[in-house]
Amino acid sequence: MASKDGIQIGMAGSPPRPEYKVYRSRRGPFDRLRGLGGLEGLRRKRGGPKVPGRAREHxxxxxxxxxxxxxxxxxxxxxxxxxxxxxxxxQGEGLSRAAERNLEGGSSFLFGSTVLVIGSDQRPSTSTEEKSPPRADSIILLRGSLGEVRRVSILRDSLAQIPGQSPQKINAAYAIGGTDLLIDTVEDYLGGDVEVNHVIRLSFDDxxxxxxxxxxxxxxxxxxxxxxxxxxxxxxxxxxxxxxxxxxxxxxxxxxxxxxxxxxxxxxxxxxxxxxxxxxxxxxxxxxxxxxxxxxxxxxxxxINTDLAGPGLSALAFDVTTGGAGDTKVLEPAGFGPGGSVLVSEEERAEAAEYLTGGE
CATH class of the missing domain: 3.40.630.190 (LCP protein)
Structure with missing residues (x-):
């Protein structure tokens, strides 16, 4: 390699690369903190207070x-x-086959279904009251559909034409022919526009x-x-x-x-x-x-005694609990009949049927 005036020249005629040493700087205080999680980690290590808003949820x-x-x-x-x-x-416990056959069934609680709710006054076995044929202590028609519940209450002393019998209090139908006859009597009493799809019976024992x-x-x-x-x-x-x-x-x-x-x-x-x-x-x-x-x-x-199986009963419970308390229409008597019965006009009964079915 030739030199000129004491300066070495490379093979290509370019000056050589200068020689130098690389020195690593010492770790400063902030570099050391990185291994501890920064200032917050140092505070935790030394028992200092935590920085608010940065602590992990625990x-x-x-x-x-x-x-x-x-x-x-x-x-x-x-x-x-x-x-x-x-x-x-x-399911079906306590209901006669005739009563189950008499039910219309088929309707869905999604689009509307009518349930006859019977409160029976049949005394429990421990009762000291005089034993007699059970009568319907309360008669309620419940119409359940998605988001709405309508109820009609029929007074038990309402004078009604019981099929095959003379006119008498409507609750006597239950004592004479059970649930089957009461279904027919209630449907006829409201003018035939109401069809009972299901029945629920509740007794004193229950x-x-x-x-x-x-x-x-x-x-x-x-x-x-x-x-x-x-x-x-x-x-x-x-x-x-x-x-x-x-x-x-x-x-x-x-x-x-x-x-x-x-x-x-x-x-x-x-x-x-x-x-x-x-x-x-x-x-x-x-x-x-x-x-x-x-x-x-x-x-x-x-x-309860009912023809409803689990899905139907749960659907009814859903309608009742989500459909709001609603109003109950009680058939108002227009006067009194024989034997302490009450008289309800045909107009009042027709209005109740229309209210229950919603004009369907």
């Missing part, structure tokens, strides 16, 4: 929320399973069990209700709020002659029964019902 709330949602879903699923199993065992499964019901009285003794007990409720267990609710619903107001009649009795039904519905949708859901799911089908 415990993980999202994970807790998922476990709660899973527990709720399992609880509801358990209640539904018990409900369906119990309903399958109880009613308190349903209330107790719900944990009792709450009612508010605008005036006192007091009765004479029946079955060894009397009703004595003051004006105001009350929480009733099954037996107390039964006695309240059955009060016919209110000693606090002798002017009351069968319409007031029907109103008390509707008040109990509304209280039951309110209890069904309360937080307490969720806690008791499995017990309610198992008990409800056992407290």
């Amino acid at each position: 415990p993980p709330l999202r994970r807790i929320a998922k476990w709660i949602a899973l527990a709720v879903a399992v609880w509801i699923a358990l209640a539904l399973v018990l409900f369906f199993i119990s309903a399958q065992f109880e 009613f308190p069990k349903l209330i107790d499964a719900l944990g009792g019901i709450s009612i508010t009285l605008e005036r006192c209700v007091r009765s004479q003794k029946f079955n060894g007990r009397r009703v004595n409720l003051k004006r105001g709020d009350h929480h009733l267990d099954g037996q107390e609710a039964l006695r309240f619903a059955r009060v016919r002659n209110n000693l606090c107001d002798p002017a009351e009649d069968d319409r007031d009795r029907a109103a008390r029964q509707q008040q109990v039904l509304s209280a039951i519905r309110s209890r069904f949708i309360s937080p307490g019902a969720f806690v008791r859901a499995p017990w309610i799911g198992w008990r409800v089908p056992q407290t």
